[in-house]
Amino acid sequence: MVASSAIQLDNVSKTYISRHNQVTAIRAVSFCVKPGEFIALVGPSGCGKSTVLSLIAGLLQPDEGEIRLFGEMVKGPSLRTGYMLQHDGLLEWRTVAENIALGLEIRKEINKQRLKQAHALLHELGLGHADQYYPSQLSGGMRQRVALVRTLALEPDILLLDEPFSAIDYQNKLFLEGLLNAILQRNEMTAVLVTHDLEEALAMSDRVFILGGQPGAIQRIIQLPEEIRALKPLEARSHPLFRPLFHELWQEIQQPHSFHKEDIR
């Protein structure tokens, strides 16, 4: 079977059950992401953005529907995905070099060649000198760059980003956005970005998915025009079409959604 989508969600629902209540995070969500495409998921807190990402990463199993990556059903963490969180999650007791090898160790893919590639990437991100440092010796922006190398060292086809730049300063954020954009294009990677930052969503992605409601569902999809998509994230922000799009997105997110409380007992 030849898959035309990198990621395909088909009628996916997920309910969290605890002793005191059950909450349906997302209901009947379906979408496709083409190989090499960059999509952003935005929406208010609690709309199920991170749930969608965790489902794609195979960290959660859907209650209904199915998820396919390049045509293959997701049953657990896939070797084709790389996952990045808001907090760098670097292990304090490992050096930078040991931290970037963590994923390779766990996947038992560690060898000289892969380590060499990871170090080359570290160099490219301006941290070639820091491989024997410990995380406590690095700044927040440097730490997040190390986390990026750790994820990219696994050579994923799909990059899953859960607010990766929200905890670092604005200057570093712009720098990292540009860097990531270049790496994604060079390697033709598919990416899903969850973010609260609407500018970031528009500047980096090809399509923006707005999630809303409770349980969460896709409320609208904004397709970025070719002129903006061709630009680097920093330049995209100053394109004349960018502001109107930003306002459109802002309006959409402000709209009240219908609440379904029937799931809360």
Add this chain to the structure above:
Amino acid sequence: MKAFYNLLKPPNHADLYARYLWRLRLREISIRLAQISLLLLLIGGWEVGVRLGWIDPFLFSSPSRIASLFVQMITEGDLFHHIGQTALETLISFLLGTAGGTIIATVIWAFPWLARVLDPYLVILNSMPKVALGPLFIVTMGAGFGSILAMGIAITIIITTLVMYSSFQGVNPDHLKLARAFGATQWDLFRKIIFPSSIPDLIAALKVNVGLAWVGVIVGEFLVSKAGLGYLIIYGFQVFNLTLVLLSLFIVAICATIMYQAVAYLEKRLLRHRWTE
């Protein structure tokens, strides 16, 4: 003398950094001097008090008596035998208690159902004064080495289990999520994330256990032994040789401090690169 004078000589007024260091150095020296003076004052006061008849040497001995007994026992050669015996018992029970507690914690971490089942038992065992188990150890293991070790282990193992189990559960959830996304198995999670991130708590448990193991072993020796520092204390007490009791106490204090410092050194080596969040 000249070197000492140079150490205290104030540096050039214009050099702010040198003056800062000089002031720090003076402070350090004053603290050390005060510590040594306090020790000399206590020992000197004790000795003088005994000589002037203010303190009863039959009850409280005197520094000179303790020192001469120390020299006598060293020349006779049996003091090191007693020290070695107790230090060995303490070291073994300290290591076995800590390792055993960590292993139990690992097992109940791996099987949460078991953790729930064992929870009340651990709480009761932890609350119970372990030295009260002495008679049971003696009847099952005989009046000797085994019972003393059992006492030292009993007193350290439960608290280590509880501390390590709660440390395993307190691991940063982001680290776990990330490792799972990499495809980590339970065993990967344990050895790559959970155990290494619990090392600071393991060291804290080691520090507590140094003291506890000494309690267990000394009490064990009170009950059963024919050698060791605990034996010397109880023997000295029975024949009313308080000089022997006090000498043994000093040696216990010194040995326990050395073990504690060894753990503190280990802590410094292992935790060099961690920051406290």
